[in-house]
Amino acid sequence: xxxxxxxxxxxxxxxxxxxxxxxxxxxxxxxxxxxxxxxxxxxxxxxxxxxxxxxxxxxxxxxxxxxxxxxxxxxxxxxxxxxxxxxxxxxxxxxxxxxxxxxxxxxxxxxxxxxxxxxxxxxxxxxxxxxxxxxxxxxxxxxxxxxxxxxxxxxxxxxx
Amino acid sequence: xxxxxxxxxxxxxxxxxxxxxxxxxxxxxxxxxxxxxxxxxxxxxxxxxxxxxxxxxxxxxxxxxxxxxxxxxxxxxxxxxxxxxxxxxxxxxxxxxxxxxxxxxxxxxxxxxxxxxxxxxxxxxxxxxxxxxxxxxxxxxxxxxxxxxxxxxxxxxxxxxxxxxxxxxxxxxxxxxxxxxxxxxxxxxxxxxxxxxxxxxxxxxxxxxxxxxxxxxxxxxxxxxxxxxxxxxxxxxxxxxxxxxxxxxxxxxxxxxxxxxxxxxxxxxxxxxxxxxxxxxxxxxxxxxxxxxxxxxxxxxxxxxxxxxxxxxxxxxxxxxxxxxxxxxxxxxxxxxxxxxxxxxxxxxxxxxxxxxxxxxxxxxxxxxxxxxxxxxxxxxxxxxxxxxxxxxxxxxxxxxxxxxxxxxxxxxxxxxxxxxxxxxxxxxxxxxxxxxxxx
Numbered sequence: 001x002x003x004x005x006x007x008x009x010x011x012x013x014x015x016x017x018x019x020x021x022x023x024x025x026x027x028x029x030x031x032x033x034x035x036x037x038x039x040x041x042x043x044x045x046x047x048x049x050x051x052x053x054x055x056x057x058x059x060x061x062x063x064x065x066x067x068x069x070x071x072x073x074x075x076x077x078x079x080x081x082x083x084x085x086x087x088x089x090x091x092x093x094x095x096x097x098x099x100x101x102x103x104x105x106x107x108x109x110x111x112x113x114x115x116x117x118x119x120x121x122x123x124x125x126x127x128x129x130x131x132x133x134x135x136x137x138x139x140x141x142x143x144x145x146x147x148x149x150x151x152x153x154x155x156x157x158x159x160x
Numbered sequence: 161x162x163x164x165x166x167x168x169x170x171x172x173x174x175x176x177x178x179x180x181x182x183x184x185x186x187x188x189x190x191x192x193x194x195x196x197x198x199x200x201x202x203x204x205x206x207x208x209x210x211x212x213x214x215x216x217x218x219x220x221x222x223x224x225x226x227x228x229x230x231x232x233x234x235x236x237x238x239x240x241x242x243x244x245x246x247x248x249x250x251x252x253x254x255x256x257x258x259x260x261x262x263x264x265x266x267x268x269x270x271x272x273x274x275x276x277x278x279x280x281x282x283x284x285x286x287x288x289x290x291x292x293x294x295x296x297x298x299x300x301x302x303x304x305x306x307x308x309x310x311x312x313x314x315x316x317x318x319x320x321x322x323x324x325x326x327x328x329x330x331x332x333x334x335x336x337x338x339x340x341x342x343x344x345x346x347x348x349x350x351x352x353x354x355x356x357x358x359x360x361x362x363x364x365x366x367x368x369x370x371x372x373x374x375x376x377x378x379x380x381x382x383x384x385x386x387x388x389x390x391x392x393x394x395x396x397x398x399x400x401x402x403x404x405x406x407x408x409x410x411x412x413x414x415x416x417x418x419x420x421x422x423x424x425x426x427x428x429x430x431x432x433x434x435x436x437x438x439x440x441x442x443x444x445x446x447x448x449x450x451x452x453x454x455x456x457x458x459x460x461x462x463x464x465x466x467x468x469x470x471x472x473x474x475x476x477x478x479x480x481x482x483x484x485x486x487x488x489x490x491x492x493x494x495x496x497x498x499x500x501x502x503x504x505x506x507x508x509x510x511x512x513x514x515x516x517x518x519x520x521x522x523x524x525x526x527x528x529x530x531x532x533x534x535x536x537x538x539x540x541x542x543x544x545x546x547x548x549x550x551x552x553x554x555x556x557x558x559x560x561x562x563x564x565x566x567x568x569x570x571x572x573x574x575x576x577x578x579x580x581x582x583x584x585x586x587x588x589x590x591x592x593x594x595x596x597x598x599x600x
Contacts, residue, residue, distance in 0.1 A: 015213070015232055045236070047279055047313055100296055107299040108307060127213040 004038045005057040007112075009049065011042045011098065012064055018071070018122035018135045022062040025120070025142040032143065046101030053105070056112040062142070063098060064135075065119035072134030074145065075119035079111065118145060191579060193556065198564040200557045204420075205549050205579075218539040223249050223508060223530050227333045230526070230541065234585050236279065239272040239324065240519030241541075242333045243394055244526035249335045251409070252513025252530055255506050260499035261337040262394070263492050264323055267347075268330070269393040269517075270489040271319030274357065276520035277440075277478040277485075278316060280583045281368065282309035285475050288577040289371035305367070308360055312482070315357040318350055319489060337503025347493045354493070358486035362458055365479035369462035373472045376559055380469060380551065381433065382442035385518055391450040391484055392443065392518045399446055400436065409514040411525050417542065428547040435550035438522030439582060440477040441468055452487045455480050471555055471581040478583070481520075508534035519544050521583050545584045552582055 010026025013019045023041050030039040042048055044063075053059040065075060079102060098117075105111045120139065123132040131139065194202040214233050218226060226245040231238035243265060250257065257265075282305070283295045292298040299306040322342050324330025332339050383404065385396030398406050398414075406414055417426035430436055444451075448466045451459075459465070459480055468477060510532040516525050522544030529538040555578055563574045 013232070015217075045279075047283060047310060048317065050310060051314055051317070100294060103296045104299055104306070107296055108303055108310075 003056065004036050006037045007053060007056045007059045008037060008039045009042050009052060009059060009061045010039070010063075011044055011049075011061065013043060015127060015129060017124040017126050017128050018120075018131055019064050019125050020129070021064040021120040021122060021131060021135050021139055024131065025062045025118075025139045028139065028142050029146060032146075034146070044098065046097055046104065049098065049101040050105050050108075050110055053112045053115070054110040058114045058116070059112040060116045060118060060146075061098070062118045062120065064122040064125075066122055066125075067119075069121045070134070071121055071123035071132060072138040073121035074138060075117075075121065077117040077119070079115040079117065191556075191575065193560065193575065195560065195564055198561055200560045203553045203556045203560075205553050215539045215541055218528075218536045221536050223335060223528070223534050223536060226528065226536065226539075227335065228331060231330060231333075233541070233543075236276050236585060237272060237519045237521065238330055239268050239320065239333075240517055240524050241526075242330065243269065243517040244515050244524050244541075245528075246333060246335050247394060247515035247517060248513040248526040248528050249530070250506075250513070251515055252511035252528060253335075253506055253508060254511075255336055255504060257337055257504060258499050258501070260341075260497060261503070263496065264338065264341060264499075265333075266390075266393050267319060267489055267492045267496075268323040268333070270485040270492070271316045271323065273316070273393075273485040273520050274361075274482055274489075275313050275316030275320060276583075277482045278309055278313040278364075280520075280580075281364065281475055281478045281482070282306065282313075285577075285580050285583075286368070286371075288573070288580060289368075289475070308363075312357055312360045312364070315350075315353055316485075318353070322346060322350065334503055336506040337499075337501070339502060341498055341502045343498055344496055347496055351490065351493055354486055354489050358454075358483065358490065361479060361483035361486050362454070364482060365458050365462060365476060368476045368479045369464070371475070373470060374559075374562065375470075376472060376555075376562070377469045378471065378555065378558065380437040380442070381430065381435070382445045383430075383436045383438050383523060383547075384443045384446045385516055385523060386446055387450070389450070391447050391488070394517050396516075398516060398523070400430070401445065402433070404430065407514075408516040408525065411514060411516065411542075412527070412540075415525075415542075415547075417546070426542075426546055427550045428542060429550060435554060436547070437551050438544050438547050440474050440481055440520075440522075441471065442522065443518060444468060444477045444480065451480070451484055454487060455484050458483065471578070474581050474583075478520075508532070519585075521545060521585055522548060543585065545582070548582050548584070552579055552584070555581070 008026055008029050010022040012021060012023040014023055026039050026041055040052055042052070067075065102115070120135060122135055192202070192204040193200060214230065218229060221229065226249060227242040230241035230245045233241050287294050287298045290298060295306060320330055323332065325332030381400050381402045383398065383400045385392035386399040387396035398404060398408060398411065404414055414431055415428055416431050417428050420427050445467045462476065464476060508530065510530065512527065512529045514527045516523050524544055525542040527540045528536055531537050556575060559578050560575065563571055566574065
C-alpha cells in the first residue's frame with residue numbers, strides 16, 4: 001500500500017506514566033479516521049524514525065518533553081528551523097534519540113519535506129501506567145493541534 | 161602487565177572529574193568511578209529504576225498477557241522477553257509446539273539480532289572506535305556506511321514486522337505459537353534483501369576488524385545457552401566454561417541475585433563463585449562450532465580465532481552474529497512450510513515454568529508461578545544487563561589504570577566505550593546512565 005504524504009508519529013513508553021503522551025495522542029488521532037494520513041507509533045528508536053519519515057511531505061511527531069513548563073503545556077518546533085533544545089527529549093527510552101534522528105536525517109538528506117515536533121510537557125516519568133490529569137487533558141485536546149497543522153493549511157490551499 | 165600498570169598508576173596526579181549523561185547507552189543509570197593515585201578505588205554501576213515493576217505488574221494477570229506485557233520492557237529486544245515468557249509458560253503447562261512454529265520463532269529472533277546488533281555496532285559503538293562524538297558526526301564523513309547500516313537494520317525490522325506482527329513490541333506471539341503465520345511467498349519476498357544483508361554483514365565484520373583494540377584480555381566465566389545442533393536463540397542448557405551445566409529450571413539454585421546499596425537493579429552472580437559474562441563473547445566462545453561455515457571463514461580471515469576474551473572485540477562478534485542471523489534466516493525461509501495451525505491448544509494448570517533464551521545482549525531468564533485459574537502468581541525476570549553489571553564494574557577496575565593519565569575528557573570517552581562493549585540495555589534494568597569520576 002502506498003504511503004500517505006502525511007505521517008503522524010507518536011513516541012513514548014506506555015509503562016512510564018506521562019511518557020505515554022505521544023503514543024496516546026497518536027492513537028486518538030488514528031480513531032479520527034482522517035483520509036490521506038498515516039499514524040504510527042515509536043518507542044524512541046531514532047533509526048526507526050528515519051526509516052518511517054523518509055520521503056513524506058509532512059511529518060508530525062508527538063512526544064513527551066520536560067522543560068520546566070507547566071504540565072500539559074504544548075511546545076511546537078518546525079524543521080527546517082532553529083535547533084531543537086536537546087535537553088527537552090532526554091527522557092527518550094533510547095539514547096539514539098529523536099534529536100539525533102533529526103540531525104542524522106539532515107546529514108543523509110533523509111528529512112521529510114516538513115517536520116513539526118509537538119512536545120507535550122510531562123509531569124511524571126515514573127514506572128506505571130496512566131497519565132497525570134494535566135497531560136491527559138492535553139492529549140484529549142490533540143484534535144485542535146491537528147486542526148491547526150493539517151486541516152486549516154489545506155483549506156488555505158497548502159498542498160500536502 | 162600489572163607492574164607496568166602499577167608503575168603508571170603511581171605517576172598519576174590526584175584530581176576530581178564529574179561528568180553527567182553518558183551518551184549512546186540505552187536507558188538511564190549512572191557510573192561512579194573513584195580513582196586514587198591512578199588506581200581505581202571504587203567503581204559502581206548505579207541503576208535507579210525500581211527494577212521489579214514489570215514483575216509486580218504481571219501478578220494477577222492471565223498467562224496469555226505475559227508475552228505482550230514483557231515485550232514492553234525493552235523496545236530494542238522485545239522478542240527476547242516474549243520468547244522467554246512463552247517458553248517458560250509452555251514449560252509449565254507441558255505444551256509442545258510444532259517444529260514449524262519453532263523455526264518461525266528462530267526466524268523472529270534472527271530479525272531481532274540483526275536489528276539490535278546493527279543499531280549498536282554502527283550507531284552507538286563504531287563512533288567510539290573512529291573518533292566521532294556520535295553517528296551524526298560519523299555520517300558526515302561516512303554517509304554510505306551509515307546508509308548501509310540503516311538498510312541492514314531495516315532488514316531485521318522487516319523480519320520482525322512480518323513474523324512478529326510489528327517491529328517494535330511484536331504482537332503476534334502467543335503461548336503455544338503465533339496468532340497468525342506468514343505464507344511462504346510472504347517470506348520469500350524478503351529473501352533477496354536478506355541475501356543482500358548477508359553480504360553487508362560480511363562487510364560489517366571486515367569493517368569492525370579494522371578498528372584499533374586495546375590490549376585488554378580478561379579471564380571471564382562465560383555463560384550461555386548451548387544447544388547440541390544450533391547456535392543458541394530459544395533453547396539449550398546453561399553452560400559455562402568453568403563447569404556450570406544445568407537446565408534453566410535449576411537457574412535459581414546456581415545463580416543468585418543480590419542487592420547492592422548503590423543500585424536498584426540486583427547484581428547476579430554464580431553462587432559458588434562470583435560474577436560472570438553473558439552476551440556475544442560468551443556465546444561465541446561456547447558455541448563457535450555451531451556457527452555456519454561462512455561465519456567461521458570470515459572469523460578466520462580477520463584472525464579472530466575460536467575464542468575471544470577482549471571485551472572491546474565484542475563489536476566484531478556482533479558482526480559475526482549478524483552474519484549468522486542472516487544465514488539462519490535464509491535457511492529457515494528456504495525450508496519453510498506454513499504450519500496447518502498457527503498455535504497448539506494450551507491447557508493451563510497450576511504449575512511453575514522456567515526458560516532462558518538469548519537476547520542480543522545475552523542470556524535472559526524468566527520464571528513464572530501460575531495458578532489453576534491461569535493467573536500469574538509470581539514472576540521473575542533476570543535481564544542480561546543486570547547479569548553483566550558486576551563484570552562491567554570489574555572491567556573498569558582493570559581497564560582504567562591503563563588510561564588513568566589521559567585528560568579527563570578522553571578518560572570519560574574510554575570508560576563509556578568500555579561500558580558500551582556490553583551494549584547495556586539499562587532500560588531493561590533501569591533508565592538514564594550518568595558518569596561520575598572522582599580522582600583523589
